[in-house]
Amino acid sequence: MTAFGIRLPGMSSLILWGLFWEIIGRSGYTFFLPPLSEVIATFFSIVDTPAFQKALSETAQAFLAGVFSAVVIGIPTGILMGKNRLVDELLLPWVNIFLSAPLTALVPVLMVLFGFGMKSIIITTALFAVWIIILNARAGVMQINRSLTDMANSFGATPWAAFSKIYFWAALPEILGGVRIGVIRAVKGVIIGQLLISIVGFGALFELYSANFLMGHFWAVLIVLFALAFVLSEGLAALERRVSYYAAQR
Amino acid sequence: MDTHPIDMTRSATNASAAAAVSVRGVSKNYGQVEALRDLSLDFPRGQLTSLLGPSGCGKTTLLKIIAGLLQPTEGEVEVNGKPVTGPGPDRAFVFQDFALLPWATVLRNVAFGLELRGVRISEREAIAEQYIRNVGLAGFEKSYPHELSGGMRQRVGLARALAVDSEVLLMDEPFSAVDEQTRRKFQEDLLGLVAGENKTFLFVTHSIEEAVYVSDQIAILLPRPSRVSEVIRPSGLRTRNVSDIRRDPEYLDIVDRIWASLRSYVE
Ligand SMILES: Nc1ncnc2c1ncn2[C@@H]1O[C@H](COP(=O)(O)OP(=O)(O)OP(=O)(O)O)[C@@H](O)[C@H]1O
Ligand SMILES: [Mg+2]
Numbered sequence: 110m111t112a113f114g115i116r117l118p119g120m121s122s123l124i125l126w127g128l129f130w131e132i133i134g135r136s137g138y139t140f141f142l143p144p145l146s147e148v149i150a151t152f153f154s155i156v157d158t159p160a161f162q163k164a165l166s167e168t169a170q171a172f173l174a175g176v177f178s179a180v181v182i183g184i185p186t187g188i189l190m191g192k193n194r195l196v197d198e199l200l201l202p203w204v205n206i207f208l209s210a211p212l213t214a215l216v217p218v219l220m221v222l223f224g225f226g227m228k229s230i231i232i233t234t235a236l237f238a239v240w241i242i243i244l245n246a247r248a249g250v251m252q253i254n255r256s257l258t259d260m261a262n263s264f265g266a267t268p269w270a271a272f273s274k275i276y277f278w279a280a281l282p283e284i285l286g287g288v289r290i291g292v293i294r295a296v297k298g299v300i301i302g303q304l305l306i307s308i309v310g311f312g313a314l315f316e317l318y319s320a321n322f323l324m325g326h327f328w329a330v331l332i333v334l335f336a337l338a339f340v341l342s343e344g345l346a347a348l349e350r351r352v353s354y355y356a357a358q359r
Numbered sequence: 360m361d362t363h364p365i366d367m368t369r370s371a372t373n374a375s376a377a378a379a380v381s382v383r384g385v386s387k388n389y390g391q392v393e394a395l396r397d398l399s400l401d402f403p404r405g406q407l408t409s410l411l412g413p414s415g416c417g418k419t420t421l422l423k424i425i426a427g428l429l430q431p432t433e434g435e436v437e438v439n440g441k442p443v444t445g446p447g448p449d450r451a452f453v454f455q456d457f458a459l460l461p462w463a464t465v466l467r468n469v470a471f472g473l474e475l476r477g478v479r480i481s482e483r484e485a486i487a488e489q490y491i492r493n494v495g496l497a498g499f500e501k502s503y504p505h506e507l508s509g510g511m512r513q514r515v516g517l518a519r520a521l522a523v524d525s526e527v528l529l530m531d532e533p534f535s536a537v538d539e540q541t542r543r544k545f546q547e548d549l550l551g552l553v554a555g556e557n558k559t560f561l562f563v564t565h566s567i568e569e570a571v572y573v574s575d576q577i578a579i580l581l582p583r584p585s586r587v588s589e590v591i592r593p594s595g596l597r598t599r600n601v602s603d604i605r606r607d608p609e610y611l612d613i614v615d616r617i618w619a620s621l622r623s624y625v626e
Pocket of ligand 2: 418419420455531
């Protein structure tokens with residue numbers, strides 16, 4: 110970004126918006142929005158409290174377990190669908206339905222099936238992430254050059270060798286794209302799970318702060334969450350760029 | 360016709376006696392599209408046979424059936440007297456579009472056929488390095504395909520097929536992506552390869568000149584549904600010096616003759 114001919118460092122626009130927030134906050138226009146400086150001060154005051162630490166670790170556990178399951182189930186399923194017509198015809202309608210379905214509505218059903226604990230939250234998280242991972246892995250495998258498959262066959266590749274040495278790598282750019290979007294959806298899933306299923310983790314903090322009109326605390330936790338999601342997504346995007354050199358010509 | 364320099368009688372007897380690959384009555388339908396109809400052809404051992412024909416006549420289809428990558432609708436293919444049921448270590452394929460792994464170095468790509476066949480890493484890399492030198496890519500072992508020119512990539516694909524040391528090499532337009540100078544260099548190298556390695560080469564090309572220059576036997580295919588319309592064996596060219604072939608009257612004669620029989624389909 111440049112202003113008045115001067116190159117500004119990246120993210121300068123964030124500083125501008127931060128200033129805007131500060132001014133609105135100080136004007137006392139609404140209790141809903143305390144000044145940014147106050148939010149940041151609150152953040153540093155709560156960050157090493159046991160309550161915050163506990164919320165962070167509970168959320169991280171559910172999130173990581175959910176994402177891990179989604180990846181471990183989603184990538185092989187997607188690759189299988191891309192390679193096998195029968196499996197594809199069986200599963201594709203369901204994947205498409207769940208991809209666009211309002212999954213939040215399913216959460217009560219999950220509670221009935223899996224109880225009110227961590228298990229349901231993890232399943233919710235995985236459920237939010239897994240469909241796009243499947244669909245992208247499938248798309249990645251389906252665009253693989255016919256010649257690469259023929260090449261594997263002509264050298265007598267075993268199905269496992271073809272999967273692990275060719276299909277996985279050839280589909281990797283799409284797979285990573287799917288995982289990145291899946292991770293962003295998983296953030297949604299874990300918070301919705303924590304709000305609806307059992308009030309733990311960041312969900313509990315949101316509940317507590319908003320019920321008590323502790324807006325500084327509320328915004329502090331929200332910013333932490335946004336920042337975490339952003340860092341995760343950027344990290345995966347960086348990983349994607351590392352394989353993009355061959356994405357263009359496969 | 361008596362003075363015609365093409366020895367047609369010798370071809371028939373010789374070919375069937377020493378055929379490394381023989382195709383018998385092969386038909387191939389893609390749904391409604393009839394690509395090959397009752398095609399029979401023998402490929403003599405240790406020689407190079409070109410498949411020449413108009414675009415879309417089924418040359419790639421035939422090569423893939425011989426490779427075991429496609430099943431014929433009818434008929435059968437024998438390699439060394441054994442019927443083909445699928446791909447096997449006795450055949451290696453050179454792909455028209457190279458089929459390289461873009462995420463692997465030249466060294467790994469060339470060694471990849473051996474890797475899939477379970478050869479130990481030190482052994483297969485030693486073999487690969489040798490073939491990389493043979494195709495003139497020494498110094499590029501650590502490069503990635505996207506860092507190479509089209510012609511260099513094509514040579515990587517060729518080296519990979521040579522490295523598995525199969526008796527039969529199936530080459531689908533292996534010189535399509537290179538400029539005319541490189542192409543001529545490759546053609547000379549190929550003649551050296553045919554003379555040096557005791558392998559059977561099946562070579563698909565669009566170019567009449569190329570086919571006549573490199574082949575011991577040329578099979579001309581008709582447009583779909585495809586059969587062999589003619590088999591030509593340039594008898595005297597293989598004993599010539601490579602740089603003299605293009606001036607040889609027999610060379611010019613055969614080029615003319617093939618053009619005469621193909622032009623009716625182009626018009
Ligand atoms: N997978 C397929 N499905 C349907 N039709 C196909 C398929 N592959 C090839 N064909 C048809 O079969 C015919 C022969 O194709 P093939 O690729 O063997 O031709 P070719 O001689 O190699 O052509 P070219 O010289 O252009 O490479 C073509 O007409 C093509 O339309
Ligand atoms: Mg072809």
